[in-house]
Amino acid sequence: MPSIMDLPAELKELVLKELARMGQVSSLALVWRETWHDIRISRFQYIDLDDYKSRSVRLPKLLAIIKTAPEVALYIKEIDLGDARDWTLNGVPCHWNQEEGFCEKLASLIHVARCADELSLRRMYPSTPLEYRQYSVLKSAFQASSIRHLHLNEFIFSSPTKLLEFIDWFPLVESIDMVDGRADSEEGLDESHWIQPLPQHAHITSLGLTYASDADVRLLHLIADQPLFPDVQSFAMSCYDLNFMPTLRRLLVQWSATLTSLELPFLIPRYGMLLFLRVLY
Numbered sequence: 673m674p675s676i677m678d679l680p681a682e683l684k685e686l687v688l689k690e691l692a693r694m695g696q697v698s699s700l701a702l703v704w705r706e707t708w709h710d711i712r713i714s715r716f717q718y719i720d721l722d723d724y725k726s727r728s729v730r731l732p733k734l735l736a737i738i739k740t741a742p743e744v745a746l747y748i749k750e751i752d753l754g755d756a757r758d759w760t761l762n763g764v765p766c767h768w769n770q771e772e773g774f775c776e777k778l779a780s781l782i783h784v785a786r787c788a789d790e791l792s793l794r795r796m797y798p799s800t801p802l803e804y805r806q807y808s809v810l811k812s813a814f815q816a817s818s819i820r821h822l823h824l825n826e827f828i829f830s831s832p833t834k835l836l837e838f839i840d841w842f843p844l845v846e847s848i849d850m851v852d853g854r855a856d857s858e859e860g861l862d863e864s865h866w867i868q869p870l871p872q873h874a875h876i877t878s879l880g881l882t883y884a885s886d887a888d889v890r891l892l893h894l895i896a897d898q899p900l901f902p903d904v905q906s907f908a909m910s911c912y913d914l915n916f917m918p919t920l921r922r923l924l925v926q927w928s929a930t931l932t933s934l935e936l937p938f939l940i941p942r943y944g945m946l947l948f949l950r951v952l953y
Contacts, residue, residue: 688714716747719781719788724771731777738784748785752792753778779813792823796838814841821847821878828854829887832894836870847878851910853887869898876901877930880908883916896922908935 688710719734721727738745782788822845829835839848879901882888895901896919904927909920924931 717749745784750790779809782813790821794825823849849880878906906933
């Protein structure tokens with residue numbers, strides 16, 4: 673009688689991927705030895721550091737594994753630094769940069785994960801990072817990394833200049849998602865910070881933004897006013913405010929020669945065509 677062992681290699685790969693997605697590969701390794709190598713790869717492709725335990729316990733263990741088996745580092749494709757305030761010190765929520773030794777360990781991981789091309793950072797403070805020794809360690813790692821896809825969630829910045837300087841820490845980055853940005857003070861929203869000429873970042877070809885906070889709105893208007901990202905080919909926008917439409921119109925004109933993909937999930941079918949016509953005309 674045919675068994676799973678008789679499946680074509682392509683179908684076996686699909687089975688493995690689905691079980692890996694559900695976190696059910698350990699048992700598979702016991703009965704399907706030929707998948708050991710693929711299982712090992714799947715276990716290390718996505719490094720999730722979204723809680724205190726993963727950062728304080730699992731990350732040191734991972735670095736120890738890599739020290740004895742360096743090839744494991746080459747399996748890593750994505751690093752996700754999730755919630756940044758899930759631990760407390762004396763009852764006060766603290767940011768992950770205050771966890772003893774964590775920034776140094778993260779920098780070590782990024783240095784050895786030469787094939788990692790995707791990084792997610794939550795509540796990163798690209799404001800005055802060089803004032804913190806930990807951030808200077810990370811800067812060196814980011815600059816030498818292979819990161820091409822950067823996700824910034826709930827990020828906080830003091831000015832658009834500082835935000836762009838932080839993006840420059842990733843010389844190979846091509847795609848950026850910036851979700852729910854915040855200025856660290858009212859001074860950060862001061863008009864003087866938003867009217868000065870800023871350098872172009874032509875290497876960014878994919879951009880994802882939101883239109884929720886005052887800082888989001890200011891940033892989007894700035895991108896429409898200045899060609900900060902002149903060669904965007906793919907643009908995604910999460911928005912529930914019709915006031916965004918005139919700005920979108922200006923962005924479409926700016927990227928008319930390069931844009932090939934536009935994602936506007938808020939344009940539900942019932943109203944989507946009407947709103948899109950408002951953008952065009």
